[in-house]
Amino acid sequence: MKHDLHSPTPNRQSSRRRSRSSSHRRDRPLWAFAGMLLLSCGLLLGWAILPAPAQTEAPIPTEESGAPQPDLSRSEFALPDPPAAPPTVAPEAAGQYVLEFNRSPIVGNRLRMEGIYDERRLRFTRPRNWEPKSVQISLRFRHSAALYATRSNLTVLVNGTSIGSVPLNKPQGEIGNVVFDVPPGAIKDYNEVVLAALQNNSPTCTQDPFDPSLWTEILPDSKLVFNFQPKAIALDFHRYPYPVFDDLSLEPNQVAYLQPNEIDETWLTATSRLHTSLGRLAEFRPLDTRIVEAIDQVAGRERLIVIGTPAIQPDLSSLDLPLSLGSGRFLDAEQQPFPGDVGLLMLTTTPDGAAPVLVATGNGAEGVAKAVQFLVQPGDRQIGTGNLVIVDQIDQVETPDPRAWQGYLPLENSFKLSDLRTFDEQAYGDVTVRGSHSPSLELDFRALPDDQFSPGNTMTLRYSYGPQINPLTSLVEVELDNVVITGKRLTSVSGGDRETLKVTLPEDRIKPNSRIQVNFRLDPRERRSCSRVTDQQLWSTIHSDTEFKLNREQVVRLPDLELLRAGYPFAAPQDLSSTAIAMPENPAQSDLLLLLEVSERLGRLSRAESVKLDVYRASKLPVEQRDSRHIIAIGTEAQFPLPEAFEQGDGFALRDLFSRHWGQKQIQTLPDQEGLVKQIISPWNQERVMLALSAQTDEGLQQVRDLISQDNLFFQLEGDTVLIAANEPDPSPYDPNAYSLEFLQQSSQRQLASANLSSRIAAVLRGNWFVLAPGIVAASLVLYGVIQLYLKRLTGQE
Template sequence: MMTFRDAAMPSFCRPLPLGFFASCLLLPTSLVWMVDPVYGQPSSPETPAAQPEATTQTLPLPTPKLAAPVVEAAPAGQYVLEFNRSPVVEDRLRFEGIYDEARLWFTRPRNWQTQSVKVLLRYRHSAALYATRSNMTVLVNGTSIGSVPLNRKQGELGDAVFEIPPRLIRDYNEVVVAALQNNSPTCTQDPFDPSLWSEVLPDSKLVFDFEPQSIPLDFQQYPYPIVDVLSLEPNQVAYLQPATVEETWLTAASRLHSSLGRIVDYRPLETRLIETLEQIEADEHLIVIGTPAEQPALTALDLPLTLTDNQFLDGEGQPLPADVGVLALTTTLDNQVPVLVATGNGPAGVAKATQFLVQSDAEAIGTGQAILVQQLAAVPSPPTRDWPKYLPAQDSFALQELKTFNQQTFADVTVWGSQAPALEFDFRALPDDQFLPGSSMRLSYSYGPQVNPLTSQVEVKIDGVAIGGERLRSEDGGTRESIKLNLPTDLIKPYSKMQVNFRLDPRERRSCSRVTDQQLWGTIHADTQFDLVREIAAWLPDLKLLQYGFPFAAPQDLSQTAIAVPDEPSSSDLLVMLEMSERLGRLSQAESVELAVYRASQIPAAIKQDRHLIAIGLQKDFPLSEAFDPAAGFQLGHTFSRQWQQSQIQTLPDDEGLVKQMRSPWNEERVLLALSAQTAAGLDHVRQLLDQDSLFYQLEGDTVLISASEATPDPYDPQAYDLTVLKQAQQQRTSLEKRPRQLFLSLQRHWLFLSTGTIAAALIFYGIAQQLIQRLSRSDA
């Protein structure tokens, strides 16, 4: 059976982890008041008596409007979703053997009312197939919607249209195309005959006729409609740039965009900045962050709270305290565009409002059109090596402690048939893991009777490379058998997947019958044990580790990372800042975001000393000039000059972007990442590198130069950009582990020398002791 996995799929073909919808129903350490848009009464997750005294004071709220604002529905339309949108399709879907199938996934946007859906299938097949015993069947969410016989002549293309009943369409949908192929009217003897094939062409498509629905605005649905994880198109977000850009806006926007990056995960997200409300477009979603003084456009929005003299007022006409955050949902552009507002009467209120949205436990209790955040509990920073998408930090763990693709824990898994698919799961090493000899796994498995033990086996692979296996022992089946396998030290990478596969052969074979095949089964037990021997170290600088967020995403709440921008950042600087924040959000997973952003003149000395730094800006006003120190490898200079090793040149013009990683000049245990260019065009190339996976996952070395092969490159065409990798900086061994642990691992690594040294020392001391005893004996005599 051919199964297309979920790796590297766009939004229409990869199922979203179901755990995304898990939410906390009660947050006793935070006080948040929600404005009910219908009845106009404040509601609290708890009674005031249950809160600390500092949080029992309630604010008199104004009576909201009788109805919450809604985003008006767009006209009915048609949407065409071609199969080639999925990278698993590429040039075609190919089916081989007697029976084969392929799976694709697609989503339905939340505001679509589906009228009709059709599958337009274009296919071709081998001329050797026998028409009455060969067909292609399409199933949607487990229900067959039709079949077509494979009866075309040599080289002739077939077309088939299948109607999908609207009642079958859900938020997440699976399309299965199954091919039954025979080249004989009675019995196909060889299931591996190369003439048994058919193909579905990449221009096959799904055609939706839909009617968009209006969208009520309620924080209970957040992050929808600001981003829709079910969208078939890239989510588009626009930020309203404030009149003056200061640390409050920079940090708030960066943290919020990091959280949006986590939410959309692998799905595309397009971001831009606008200066006025009139610049917003109908297919975008707007975010406004800042106080009324920083965002004068707030007066033009229909907000649930009274705004007078740049102050939000409570129900009694008094200004809200400066440290109270205000969140609101509204619309603009004739009710076509949803707007998220994070504001307050002071910077502390703005920061608190934004932080409420990025803390998953707090955001889960939000509801209504507006929220006043009076108190917000701080979320403890996770341990540095607690990376949820990677292997556990402890050296011994079981399969049930790992996560499936939808973030569920593993249970026992049973597979059926001689061609059963492998159990595949992420086995991703932490970026600073260095595995040592002695790492092993003990696979626990069971299998059913009627297998031929001479030709049946269980095997384990890492990224398609077999690391071991065992022949099954009994034709009567086995229960809780186990096999111990050594794990290679060089195969486990931060992107690795492990496959456990049963090769089951029936004890008795009968021609043209699948009955003896389907009674075969094997089970992989969740208590399969892994024991790893590893040291914690990474060699930096290394841009390849940036592909996994290391070291900036350690810990995963980004609390050890800070971004620096020029004192007067340009739109290009801010867009790169947002793109970098989004990428860090995609590469991390935590209950909060603690990323901080500073302007060049406002960076505290303690931040330079204690945190990993990401500096963004053009060479002429780069916030951390130490990155272009002559001793720091490749450097950009004034008047379009550049220096590499002992060579120095000047270029006209210089539109290349620069990504450079180096040891921090203020702390050798920290890293400085420079994102720079000589021109705004070069800085835009850096933004595209951070945005496009096809470019970002080419990073390596310590310095990368990116340029475009065309004047106006297509941002979605990886061939439109050229990357040059430079390696000069001397790498140094870095460890994020605590010192006692490092010492223990060092002793463990050099145990042979230590043992020899200990024995030699013991012999020396023994000799010295014998000499002293002899001298004492002679003196007594």
């Protein structure tokens, strides 16, 4: 056997092996045990102090998920011959519409213009079925008596076209009246009126542009008068949601649902989902909704929606539909009934031809659900056309991430201005503003409702500005919700190129409705009051690579109705798949109207490619849905579907015989017309909540409906319980004193689990920092004692 000269012999190797093994027997068990003990202590400590992780929610099946998918390579249905011309709704008689300025929120009691030159902008739309014959702007105004008439005037522009000017020459206190004709051809779908005032108090040169005597006011009863000819409304799905919903309407859109003769889960869910999608389309626009029991009850400019099979909607037989009915089922051109899993969408008119009708039907519940789902999914409905759509297969839209909220801050903690979106969903680019009083750049900085911010949030503003500024009086400032955070003087006379300003964003001020404003206050080096050239040469640019860095984690405490202002937690994820609505066994019309109002509000507060909200009656609510979802329960006290909402602890509760309970207090009231909104942790799942919308009477449910529908009331929500009452029989939605709200905080809030382990550890350490040092010392002493005990035992054994 050959051996390497530099390697030990076998005997020497075995000797060294024995030497190493004897030393390892003394050293390795001690340190291995110590390491394992430290790891075990850490795991036990984490298990003891950290909340249980959120349960992973299994995908919730929808009506169409279990449906057999048809073979689209072949034609299965014989279709009727298309009509020679698309069906239409006959035009109304010519009319006049008066749009007063005080309907605009920026007008209020007056529209004031100040300084040498000032302008105000008002915007309005033209309804899709209007053909303007003549348009006039009637202005009522008054101005300062100090204005010099030959050098002061008021000019009106419509869509950039000047339609006239009037000199500001009225004596003190006199109100001026002037009427301007607008060319009908200048009116578009979206229109802008600019009121520009040039004001001077000297025949030569106004020395002080901030002189308080330079003012003109436009009175709120100024108006825009339309003389229009309505056009026929073509019924075609390629224009959907028009004519069901017109986003250019000057009046609230009016929708009426036909109540079926039997209310089941299919109708409740389909109606709720469709109305949720209308709420998304409406956004900030008003929408009036009601339920009718017969087609002839449709009035005015209402649009009728009929949902359900012919079995529960027998009035379908009275409509002029492109498909025929036989034995209570829809038939194709060969008189064969459509399968029950095929959805049918049709556009027609009421029997008198005065109002459009949308029909979402099918020969089975699955077909009805599929027809409605086609309308609520933008990716599907955009391919629709004609007045008949047969829905055979639709996309299965995946549920978005629970924290993927459109219009809110990106999920990354570091992002740029270009990652944010404008009001029309476009990415921000470089933004340039001009003038000494240039408008500020305002951008939504909306934190997700479960965001909790730590110190260290920064914004690095990158900007440039032009020359000819006065470095002593020019600056840039950053505001958060109209509170100035910081500012910086612009010091370069020759202009600045990509300068930076680091801004610390207060962690306690970033909210789900926050806005950031960047203002440039530019002052010219040579002030010349009689010339606007120097003023307009002043410019500044905010660059799209402006950076934001945030320190945040996902922590939320519930119940909290203030979070409901953003839709949380019911709108997480945004397709509403984590939410179910519970209704009484036999819903009254007041219950159904409240259901529609809640669905509309959830639609206004969410953005997604689908709607997966489900609605159940009390006896049909599956246990797995009740246990895994957030629940919204609707109904009067006598018919409330989930009485567990009023049986927890000593919280406020409605009971029978018009009684009220709160803690140890109990009273009876008559009459009780107040509405109740109450949020609690779900009795069946501590990671979910239940929202109770209830009252003792139908009048009380009407108060709850007003609370949900009116923004000025809804965005006051706070606490966990709200009582609402009307101060007059028929309250006006525009009167801030028409309702009385009482807010109660009955139970302590529970902190729900954060999104990840590191966030939970950080939250626990911050919340228990005062016991951290003693805990470390105590753990070290215990560990030291355990190690010493082990060493003594090991020594004794040897």
